[in-house]
Amino acid sequence: MSAHCINIAISGISSKASDELKIELRQIIPNHFDINWVNISNKNIDLLLIHAKFFDTQGIQQLIKERKFLFLKISNEYRAVSSILENNTLFPPFQESKTLQKWIQSHLLNYISNKEPSDETSNTLPQKSDISNTISLDSMLKLKNTYLHLFDNHGTLAIIDTFQEVVWLEPTRLQIKTNNSFNYELAKTEHFTFVSKKTEYNLKDWIWNLFWYSTEYQGLIIDENDYYKIDYWPQPSQNLDQKMILQLSACFIQGAQLSQVMRRLKLPIKTVQQFISACIISNNGKIISAAESRYQYNDMPIATEQQGFLNKFFGKMRSRFGL
Template sequence: MPDNLIIHWKQASDLHLDCLFIHETFFNTDGMQKLLNRTSFPWLKISKDAQLCGTVQNNTLYFPLLNAKELYRWLEQHIMQNLPASQSAPSAPMPPEAAESQIAPKHSNPFNERFFRQMLTDATPSKLHLYDDHGSIAVIDVAQNSVWPSPHRLHPMTDLSFKYDLASTTDLAKADRKESAILQDWLWNLFWNSPDFYQIAPEDGHYRIHFWPKPADKAQHKRIFQLSACFIQGAKLSKISEQHDIPIRTIQQFIAANIAVNNISKINLWDAHYNPPEQAESNADKGLIQNFIGKLRKKFGF
């Protein structure tokens, strides 16, 4: 924090807090949940995770804190920008490790089905702010299945610096609340338009999607519907790539977009799968022949 700010540590019950840090041990207690429900100041849950160390996700700061870049960004966004002009510093110095990260950014990859399930189903019933290293992306309301895209992002896309947090009053004020979209459809297109996310999809495996996506990418309409027709029945990535001559990376991009909206399930090898038309016809012809031979055997007593 800037040197001209004096930090006072207070009890959680103090009525004049600027922010609150909560150890995970106490987060789910009745008293803490009641406090969070009746307050509006920003807060961070403190947790331990060796793989996520130093990151801020879903309003949780993960220790050990080996790199303060994300904590610094959180403080800047939720604390520094909301301070009265007389208290705010002209420009707060960036920590050395954060400056190095600006020069050569390296992003860990926490994205998987659990990450997006937490974002869309496990988060508290309030509005979330989606953002990345390039700025605000949108404010979403999961309960209402609505999204208010940032007016400054004309072409919704992101990269592996994507994050989300509880939306602050500032985030809500910046969002264009007049222009809303259906969250499920918008989110699918956001990640389809973000090719870096192909990396979160497996290189192969058997999967089934639950509903048909609604692509906004007109140039890829046919390809997306083709993949949807296959995976709505259940399909294996490598088989679809081979049968339809589609690059495996494109299929991974499709799978990743469905992971991001919780629209996919892993299935077993013996579950029902998509069969190409020629294979289905071949199986039908084979069945007719076997039926004909069976009748001959019965008639002649073979």
């Protein structure tokens, strides 16, 4: 168990209740603790959330006796106010539960602070696999009719369906970003308990956003004199970046030189390289020759009298892509 990572297992609970508890626990547990959502078979569980009707089974009782971790029994019986009664039974509603917050502070955080770090910590973290490719996800995205589990050293990021090209997210990862420990593997049944299927996200758009916002992947070496052509327009997930990304996309969809785009849009070269880095990793486009470029430096005039036309153009693009 890492001093900064809490291993929590959930078993026998509906996906709706599981999602609610994950979100509530992430809000209650201080941010300097990572939460690692683990399977009940994990040897380093700190807290088990188990449906009350399964608690007295021989297997569960044996696990608690042998590993001596904390537990909360989860009931389906709604109360007017969330409560924890004797024998550690939590009753819904779970949202904004002061009772759960007090229990976490007095039991779980106290337990974590008094527990010596384990030498088995490394076993709880994802290990690099032979199929990992941190420069391009081309091999991953070419795996058809497959469910893949995406993760990093903070735990599960998502599960992707390469056939339908959709993504299901781990609900407590509130920020779309990762680091150089990013990896993937074939999804197992247990991995589906870590994600919520309430909302599906477009695979290509989500992957692009993941690496656009991941600072450790923004420094891929691509020279400012290189030419690059994207295959599709990335869809930014945050309003703050929409206009700039649309402008960059409008240039690179034609095939453009990085330095020309930098000068035309008056952006730092690092921002242009960040955009192309996200495209390279998400397998959106390729480096091309100057002869293949269709972008002209004067394609997007910025003179005052023509600024209205530019605004109208990007307005149409936002409407077209629902931004």
